Amino acid sequence: xxxxxxxxxxxxxxxxxxxxxxxxxxxxxxxxxxxxxxxxxxxxxxxxxxxxxxxxxxxxxxxxxxxxxxxxxxxxxxxxxxxxxxxxxxxxxxxxxxxxxxxxxxxxxxxxxxxxxxxxxxxxxxxxxxxxxxxxxxxxxxxxxxxxxxxxxxxxxxxxxxxxxxxxxxxxxxxxxxxxxxxxxxxxxxxxxxxxxxxxxxxxxxxxxxxxxxxxxxxxxxxxxxxxxxxxxxxxxxxxxxxxxxxxxxxxxxxxxxxxxxxxxxxxxxxxxxxxxxxxxxxxxxxxxxxxxxxxxxxxxxxxxxxxxxxxxxxxxxxxxxxxxxxxxxxxxxxxxxxxxxxxxxxxxxxxxx
Amino acid sequence: xxxxxxxxxxxxxxxxxxxxxxxxxxxxxxxxxxxxxxxxxxxxxxxxxxxxxxxxxxxxxxxxxxxxxxxxxxxxxxxxxxxxxxxxxxxxxxxxxxxxxxxxxxxxxxxxxxxxxxxxxxxxxxxxxxxxxxxxxxxxxxxxxxxxxxxxxxxxxxxxxxxxxxxxxxxxxxxxxxxxxxxxxxxxxxxxxxxxxxxxxxxxxxxxxxxxxxxxxxxxxxxxxxxxxxxxxxxxxxxxx
Amino acid sequence: xxxxxxxxxxxxxxxxxxxxxxxxxxxxxxxxxxxxxxxxxxxxxxxxxxxxxxxxxxxxxxxxxxxxxxxxxxxxxxxxxxxxxxxxxxxxxxxxxxxxxxxxxxxxxxxxxxxxxxxxxxxxxxxxxxxxxxxxxxxxxxxxxxxxxxxxxxxxxxxxxxxxxxxxxxxxxxxxxxxxxxxxxxxxxxxxxxxxxxxxxxxxxxxxxxxxxxxxxxxxxxxxxxxxxxxxxxxxxxxxxxxxxxxxxxxxxxxxxxxxxxxxxxxxxxxxxxxxxxxxxxxxxxxxxxxxxxxxxxxxxxxxxxxxxxxxxxxxxxxxxxxxxxx
Numbered sequence: 001x002x003x004x005x006x007x008x009x010x011x012x013x014x015x016x017x018x019x020x021x022x023x024x025x026x027x028x029x030x031x032x033x034x035x036x037x038x039x040x041x042x043x044x045x046x047x048x049x050x051x052x053x054x055x056x057x058x059x060x061x062x063x064x065x066x067x068x069x070x071x072x073x074x075x076x077x078x079x080x081x082x083x084x085x086x087x088x089x090x091x092x093x094x095x096x097x098x099x100x101x102x103x104x105x106x107x108x109x110x111x112x113x114x115x116x117x118x119x120x121x122x123x124x125x126x127x128x129x130x131x132x133x134x135x136x137x138x139x140x141x142x143x144x145x146x147x148x149x150x151x152x153x154x155x156x157x158x159x160x161x162x163x164x165x166x167x168x169x170x171x172x173x174x175x176x177x178x179x180x181x182x183x184x185x186x187x188x189x190x191x192x193x194x195x196x197x198x199x200x201x202x203x204x205x206x207x208x209x210x211x212x213x214x215x216x217x218x219x220x221x222x223x224x225x226x227x228x229x230x231x232x233x234x235x236x237x238x239x240x241x242x243x244x245x246x247x248x249x250x251x252x253x254x255x256x257x258x259x260x261x262x263x264x265x266x267x268x269x270x271x272x273x274x275x276x277x278x279x280x281x282x283x284x285x286x287x288x289x290x291x292x293x294x295x296x297x298x299x300x301x302x303x304x305x306x307x308x309x310x311x312x313x314x315x316x317x318x319x320x321x322x323x324x325x326x327x328x329x330x331x332x333x334x335x336x337x338x339x340x341x342x343x344x345x346x347x348x349x350x351x352x353x354x
Numbered sequence: 355x356x357x358x359x360x361x362x363x364x365x366x367x368x369x370x371x372x373x374x375x376x377x378x379x380x381x382x383x384x385x386x387x388x389x390x391x392x393x394x395x396x397x398x399x400x401x402x403x404x405x406x407x408x409x410x411x412x413x414x415x416x417x418x419x420x421x422x423x424x425x426x427x428x429x430x431x432x433x434x435x436x437x438x439x440x441x442x443x444x445x446x447x448x449x450x451x452x453x454x455x456x457x458x459x460x461x462x463x464x465x466x467x468x469x470x471x472x473x474x475x476x477x478x479x480x481x482x483x484x485x486x487x488x489x490x491x492x493x494x495x496x497x498x499x500x501x502x503x504x505x506x507x508x509x510x511x512x513x514x515x516x517x518x519x520x521x522x523x524x525x526x527x528x529x530x531x532x533x534x535x536x537x538x539x540x541x542x543x544x545x546x547x548x549x550x551x552x553x554x555x556x557x558x559x560x561x562x563x564x565x566x567x568x569x570x571x572x573x574x575x576x577x578x579x580x581x582x583x584x585x586x587x588x589x590x591x592x593x594x595x
Numbered sequence: 596x597x598x599x600x601x602x603x604x605x606x607x608x609x610x611x612x613x614x615x616x617x618x619x620x621x622x623x624x625x626x627x628x629x630x631x632x633x634x635x636x637x638x639x640x641x642x643x644x645x646x647x648x649x650x651x652x653x654x655x656x657x658x659x660x661x662x663x664x665x666x667x668x669x670x671x672x673x674x675x676x677x678x679x680x681x682x683x684x685x686x687x688x689x690x691x692x693x694x695x696x697x698x699x700x701x702x703x704x705x706x707x708x709x710x711x712x713x714x715x716x717x718x719x720x721x722x723x724x725x726x727x728x729x730x731x732x733x734x735x736x737x738x739x740x741x742x743x744x745x746x747x748x749x750x751x752x753x754x755x756x757x758x759x760x761x762x763x764x765x766x767x768x769x770x771x772x773x774x775x776x777x778x779x780x781x782x783x784x785x786x787x788x789x790x791x792x793x794x795x796x797x798x799x800x801x802x803x804x805x806x807x808x809x810x811x812x813x814x815x816x817x818x819x820x821x822x823x824x825x826x827x828x829x830x831x832x833x834x835x836x837x838x839x840x841x842x843x844x845x846x847x848x849x850x851x852x853x854x855x856x857x858x859x860x861x862x863x864x865x866x867x868x869x870x871x872x873x874x875x876x877x878x879x880x881x882x883x884x885x886x887x888x889x890x891x892x893x894x895x896x897x898x899x900x901x902x903x904x905x906x907x908x909x910x911x912x913x914x915x916x917x918x919x920x921x922x
Contacts, residue, residue: 066725066728119908119909119912120912122724123656123724124864127861127864128860128864128904131857131897131904132901134854134857135898135901138897139894139898264853268732271729275729315744318744319744321744323743324740324743324744326739327737327740327744330736330737330740331733333736334716334730334737337720337726337729337730338719
């Protein structure tokens with residue numbers, strides 16, 4: 001039964017299976033296992049990124065398309081919720097309207113981009129998506145009447161998932177039972193459902209054709225698959241899932257701005273996670289996201305300690321400064337692409353085969 | 355050393371997962387024209403590319419003169435004195451005919467430094483090259499491009515010419531020009547390895563013949579003997595010369 | 596047989612300028628904007644020329660080209676910063692004595708880093724496009740962060756030397772002196788590139804290599820070495836472009852590489868990967884477009900360039916001067 005739930009895409013490595021079970025349990029019981037506001041925020045961020053990266057993996061790992069416009073759809077999802085909650089007030093209907101509108105916009109845009117991509121070479125396409133995403137970010141900060149500009153939008157959500165809502169007087173196992181908790185579990189359930197859905201998609205006949213196209217587009221077309229249709233569908237699906245991830249983010253933060261969801265740094269983060277975790281394996285997104293977000297949140301503290309310890313040598317201190325987190329990540333990224341091209345999941349599975 | 359300028363011994367070539375050459379043994383005698391015949395897909399082009407180092411032999415040896423060139427890189431192999439005319443001719447269409455020729459003349463830094471006498475000889479063999487000297491090579495017709503490709507290969511003296519299907523798609527009149535040109539080259543002492551499917555070409559020019567099938571050389575000998583043996587021709591090529 | 600020259604793309608530049616004339620209202624405004632656009636275009640061209648050759652010649656996607664831009668600009672700011680008495684002077688020749696060495700040092704540093712970049716980041720992933728994209732992006736991130744380590748993470752002002760400030764009056768139009776210098780430098784670089792590509796054997800090798808690398812090797816040339824050279828020159832040119840861009844903005848931020856990167860990509864897509872003339876046309880078009888829309892519709896400038904690119908691609912999907920590659 002578990003196998004059917006995972007669409008028969010099993011971890012295929014004992015280490016990986018154990019790791020995944022542990023991660024899922026940690027995330028499921030995060031509010032109880034890791035008390036404190038920061039820990040819960042980290043966990044929520046992990047959930048959002050899992051969905052975001054997994055949707056990117058569908059495009060990059062399974063279909064072989066490089067697109068830098070992914071954060072644009074992430075942003076559309078987040079802004080959809082934000083704008084709708086700001087204008088229509090806090091309520092479930094505004095959430096649904098925002099979500100629906102965001103999905104519709106993403107559908108249209110991804111369709112346009114997907115169809116356009118077929119007219120130009122892959123390299124052109126990658127560069128064009130970079131340009132489009134950059135322009136979109138600028139647009140979001142400039143249309144301040146609509147999007148709140150640089151400052152972004154802060155908004156309220158339905159009472160049920162607001163922190164002020166308490167549905168039990170006494171804390172349970174040390175955790176206060178409030179809307180925040182419910183919000184977290186809403187995200188958790190959503191993430192689980194979406195990941196399982198992605199597993200279903202990539203393991204379906206559709207997913208297999210995508211992989212065939214990735215390997216040899218010419219041959220896939222020759223066998224009779226209309227590459228146009230498959231690639232466009234993959235682009236659209238990937239965009240829609242990213243939009244949902246954006247909605248998740250906005251619901252958690254109750255805030256959204258250009259840097260929160262559209263920044264290029266997020267695109268880099270997604271690329272890093274997908275490479276380090278393992279491309280073309282949905283599990284790579286899970287493992288990678290956890291590793292990355294946790295590291296990003298806590299390793300900066302480690303860097304701070306290192307920087308202070310090296311205060312005697314100013315150059316070293318500057319290199320180890322926690323603000324230079326991205327430098328070390330970049331180094332790790334470059335090394336991963338060389339030595340770790342199949343990512344953690346790929347490596348674990350290869351070892352299991354021996 | 356031996357009378358062979360070029361020798362392949364037990365050469366295997368893999369392209370990705372595909373095993374194309376299964377132990378090729380080939381001898382190209384000096385100052386003669388060797389025809390490499392065979393059906394489509396026999397491995398003729400792969401053999402030429404392996405000699406030139408564009409693909410590397412996974413097993414076996416390629417010897418040129420007294421040098422082992424199996425592991426050398428393409429530019430080094432070319433520098434040793436081998437000129438290659440690929441199946442697609444390798445013409446730089448955006449460059450003029452003059453520029454194409456200048457590129458092939460390694461010793462010349464600019465057009466003035468090219469050997470005038472040699473150019474005059476080439477112009478006689480291939481008048482089109484002189485006629486369209488300053489025109490973009492892409493504007494030439496198929497036959498003219500082919501002549502340019504061969505002209506490029508001989509703009510400086512080379513010991514060995516390796517040519518892949520020069521007569522493909524050419525009109526019979528032009529093919530005759532080509533045959534005359536190659537005859538003259540032969541007379542000037544150049545060693546030539548020619549892949550061809552045109553029977554007339556093969557018969558009129560070849561001194562030695564090697565026939566390939568399924569990635570191996572299945573017959574080698576003189577052209578005279580091969581021409582005389584119709585049964586052999588039928589079994590190897592499926593037709594008579 | 597006639598010699599044909601594909602003049603249509605070149606006509607796009609004056610056509611765009613003429614379309615803008617009635618829209619801008621006054622001739623003097625149009626003149627100022629046009630010069631500004633051409634100057635910006637020239638600077639972008641200087642940066643883009645290296646990248647398009649690198650891609651055309653070796654099929655290498657360097658998404659990290661921006662790092663050389665930023666590096667050049669920051670290095671120049673240090674050099675100019677230390678030559679205060681020269682830049683503060685009112686005499687033009689004194690200013691130029693400060694600016695030109697700054698440019699040369701910036702180019703040298705960018706070129707040197709380019710050499711290392713090619714050796715350690717690009718060469719190991721030769722032939723694998725996806726990895727190239729990822730790794731060169733990684734290289735840019737590392738570069739950007741290192742710039743922050745050396746020069747600090749914030750903005751750095753880069754004021755124009757005294758005599759280069761201000762404008763010349765042509766009729767009613769105020770044309771910035773610096774922009775004239777930028778156009779001059781741009782034309783010089785283009786002329787130098789055109790001469791090298793068209794009249795020297797190395798240029799011939801590059802043009803041939805862009806079309807058919809294998810054949811050039813079969814003719815006996817070690818094209819790998821040529822590539823390193825082109826990469827280094829491309830990086831140096833990006834450094835020069837960075838200096839000029841920085842002086843244009845009079846302000847530097849470590850992210851400037853990433854920002855200009857996007858514009859460069861648009862330009863070489865419009866121009867056709869591997870074509871220098873195409874890059875020039877693309878750069879001029881983008882420069883003009885950005886300035887005209889900046890005046891008419893400020894929020895739409897980035898989208899305007901993208902719209903331009905889409906329009907060009909619908910006309911010619913490979914760019915205006917696609918290089919006839921046999922790949």
